[in-house]
Structure formats: structure tokens, C-alpha cells
Amino acid sequence: MQFTRTFVSAISLIAATAHISAEVIGNHPGLPSGYSFANITWIGKVFENGSDVSITGSSMENIEGQIREINPDFSWGIQSHVKPAIPIQNDETHLTCDPNNIWWAQVFRINEGIEYLKGIKGRCHVGPGPRVCTRVSCSYKSAISWCNDNSYGIDIDCSLWSQYAQDIVDACQTHDASSRVRGQKFRDNDKWNMLVGFDNNHC
Secondary structure (H helix, E strand, O other): OHHHHHHHHHHHHHHHHHHHHHHHHHOOOOOOOOOEEOOEEEEEEOOOOOOEEEEEEOOHHHHHHHHHHHOOOOOHHHOOOOOOOOOHHHOOEEEEOOOOOOOOEEHHHHHHHHHHHHOOOOEEEEOOOOOEEEEEEEEOOEEEEEEEOOOOOEEEEOOHHHHHHHHHHHHHOOOOOOOEEOEEEEEOOOOEEEEEEEOOOOO
16 A cells, blocks of 8 residues: 555656646747747838838837838828738637636737737738747737647738737626736637737737
8 A cells, every 4th residue: 555655646746747847848928838939921012102022020010110111101001902801700710718828918908909900901921830929919018919820821911810809808808907808719711810918028
């Protein structure tokens, strides 16, 4: 019996140690376990009558800063050639309000990010995954990220981001004094998703 108790205790210790190691290795405040960061590329017009260009950055705020260095009078409204986004109700999607390893963000900060993203027009690209994410908006440790679960890079209409993020806020926010939100919405047929939550990695 003593041997049995000792053996079980040893197994429990090994399991606990493995669990702790896994948490340390996979623990990142801005992403679910097993996901990694990548930059985002925007494709669109910097000048109204110009050709499409590609600009890469760490977020759309960063990319817009680069655009305005080229054209201080830049407006998102010149991207008239972009096709309208596919309506959300026609998508095959599912949503979770408890994404793995993600903590709560402030609702009003996420709402600010959504309002900013509503004005973004153009095509947006993220490199091959799976489990690769890029931050599309981030401020005051409250982030909206776009994640690719394909083994190849993907391009989408950037305007889809705000719609998915709004769905997460509507479904997942706490209706109390703390006013927090976290969640992840998946576009199943195209294998990408949007993530809302806390991120203190230069955010």
C-alpha cells in the first residue's frame, strides 16, 4: 500500500509539473495557447487615382501612420473599388465567450477599436498558419486580433473585422459595473477567426 501511495504521488507530481510547464510555454496575454503573432499587410490605394500598394505593419493604426507619411491627405473613402463585405448572416460561424488563455478587455476600449475599424477599407492579408494572429487594433491593453487557421496566407475585405468584433461584444460583454469583454468568433468555411481580449504586449 505504501508503494502504491508513493507511485500515485509520483505520477501526480509529474503530471502537475508537465501542466505547469505547458502553461508557461504557451502562456501569452494576447493570444490563445498555441497561437503566434504575425504582421498584417494592407492592400489598397494611397492616392485616389493611384495603383494599389501593399503596406505591412503591426496593426492598422501602424499601417495608417505609414500611409499618412506618404500622403498626409489620405482618406479611407478613396477605396471605392473594394467589394462590399459578405453579410454576417450568410456566414457559417460559431462564437465562444471563453477563449483559451485570454483575459478580459475593457468594453469601451474595444468599442473605440470597432469604430476605428468601421472606417477601414481595402484588402487585408495575413501569412500562413495555422494558429497565426495579427492585431488589427490595440490600445490601452484592449485588442482586436485576426487569426488564420489555414496553412496558407489569406486575404479578406478589411471591413469584416468590425462586424465580427461587434458580434463578440454583443454576445460576450459583462453587463455589470466592470463592463468587460472577451471572445472569439470563427468563420468556419474559410478557417479564420476574430479575437477580442486583453493584451499587454506593447498594446
